[in-house]
Amino acid sequence: MRHQRSVAVITLNRPEVLNAMTRPMAEAYARALRDADADPGVRAVVVTGAGRGFCAGADLGVLNEGADAVRRFLPDSKDLPDLALRLRKPVVAAVSGPVVGIGFAYMLGSDIRFASRETRISTSFARLGLVAEYGLSWLLPRVVGTPWALELLLSGRTIDAEEAARIGLVHRVTEPGEVLSEAVDYAADLAAGCSPSSLAAIKAQVYADLARPREEALARTLELMDASFDGPDLAEALLARRQKRPPAFQPLR
Structure with a gap:
């Protein structure tokens, strides 16, 4: 590797x-x-x-x-x-x-x-x-x-x-x-351009939702959305756009 x-x-x-x-x-x-x-x-x-x-x-x-x-x-x-x-x-x-x-x-x-x-x-x-x-x-x-x-x-x-x-x-x-x-x-x-936390969450959402009813998938999505609004990556992405620089997202631990 x-x-x-x-x-x-x-x-x-x-x-x-x-x-x-x-x-x-x-x-x-x-x-x-x-x-x-x-x-x-x-x-x-x-x-x-x-x-x-x-x-x-x-x-x-x-x-x-x-x-x-x-x-x-x-x-x-x-x-x-x-x-x-x-x-x-x-x-x-x-x-x-x-x-x-x-x-x-x-x-x-x-x-x-x-x-x-x-x-x-x-x-x-x-x-x-x-x-x-x-x-x-x-x-x-x-x-x-x-x-x-x-x-x-x-x-x-x-x-x-x-x-x-x-x-x-x-x-x-x-x-x-x-x-x-x-x-x-x-x-x-x-x-370089995507939040590692977002990538992990989206990947997990897509594969988990293949086996979920639509209503359950939507409810889970709303929970994840609410949590993401308070997360550091949204604030960093918006600040980076205002400052016209690449975002500095935190790695997965």
Whole structure:
């Protein structure tokens, strides 16, 4: 993990096998996410893959060893690909090349997704005799809608970055070689211009409200609004605007 402009960049680093996932690698990735979330100097996180791909799925050596080996491969529940959704800080995925299987789950588990034009994305589970893994049957319909989620999961076909953007799976498509720098620039803008407390609260609101009735979500929002009016970040934001300077928001502790 390295830092750029209050952004932690976490890299999946097995480029010789297109960053195919192993259990130790999944555990290391989860630790890096937690470390970034706990670090007051980090205000946003970017995840990416080394070399030509983001993550080509689970390591084939594991898959070829049979069901018991695959069961041992599974990360602990606290380390599953949805961990990034449970962090306080925004997580941006910068993907290129193959994004397959568990790699798809890691990409979708990020809050914001950038893809380079050479990205190729596949759920792949149905073509391996598997199910929609890692909670994707819940998350994917909420990202792209039920019809597209079903199509991608049932077909297991490969789509390119432009199609992924068209259906809302990724937010931005970049030129080859530029996805990481654009993702870091985006994350750095969040880090420099947005209140860390606001980012954490908004992220928690959005994911919690997916499972709440509208009336309950509205009531909770009004409570949070009332508390924010007395918070230091609103006063700092208004003062910074009057003084024509960047805001100096306090980090998360």
